[in-house]
Amino acid sequence: MLLVLTATANEMRAAFPAAPAVGQGETAGHVVGGRTVLLGVTGVGLLNTALCAGRWLDRPHDGEAVDGVVDLGIAGGYDLGETPMGSACFAGAETWPEYGLLDAHGAADPMGLGFAQAEAGGSRIWNRLELSPERDAERMGLALGKGWLRAVGVTVSGVTGTPERADRLKLSCNGQMENMEGFAAAYAATLRGLPFLEVRTISNLVGSREPGDWNLKGALRSLHDAATTLFAA
DSSP, rough: OOOEEEHHHHHHHHOOSSSSOOBBBBBEEEEEEEEEEEHHHHHHHSSHHHHHHHHHHTTTBBBBOOEEEEEEEEEEOOOTTSSOOOOEEEEEEOOOTTEEEEOOSSSTTTTTSSSSSEEEEEEESSSEEEEEEHHHHHOOOOOOOOHHHHHHHEEEEOOOSSSHHHHHHHOOOHSEEEEEHHHHHHHHHHHOOOOEEEEEEEETTTTTGGGGBBBBHHHHHHHHHHHHHHHOO
């Protein structure tokens, strides 16, 4: 059984409008593409995602264990020329730039304290996870859409509110889309050796608060289209 995560009930409703209502911290079974999946709404942010994903991955559901994780949602794009508004992106890597030893400019050296977060597959995990979306989508029987973009995700605890910080994160992380949950979901799956796929649709220009640089409704419509494509395999 696949565990399909979103941060908010709005994102879950957009992705699967025919599914039962799912509140924060709750799960529900749903048949999509001829298979039963477990839908879970974690709540916004790394902490909520880590707590919920860990709990749901470590207990069977109706006697069936989770054998793959899909993280769906919306994201900001650092450069709308690379990741246009409304486009669907799948994560080829996830970075948590706030982990480590902070310098005077607020940049974190992930190895500065000398403590890796964990070890998995013989490698230490510091602040970045390299993902295998094409391979893992195939393992889970999911279809990546034509024209979808491979992007590096940057997971933050606080949404970037200035162009200056957006430029720093794009450069330091080689980032293309910003979110608040992806690293935590990928981390939970990686520690358990499970296939993982993160798909997000672009809702805004990172660092801008100008209304013209945001289109949440359009991103949610695109999220529905992406979920439909994903489970059509």
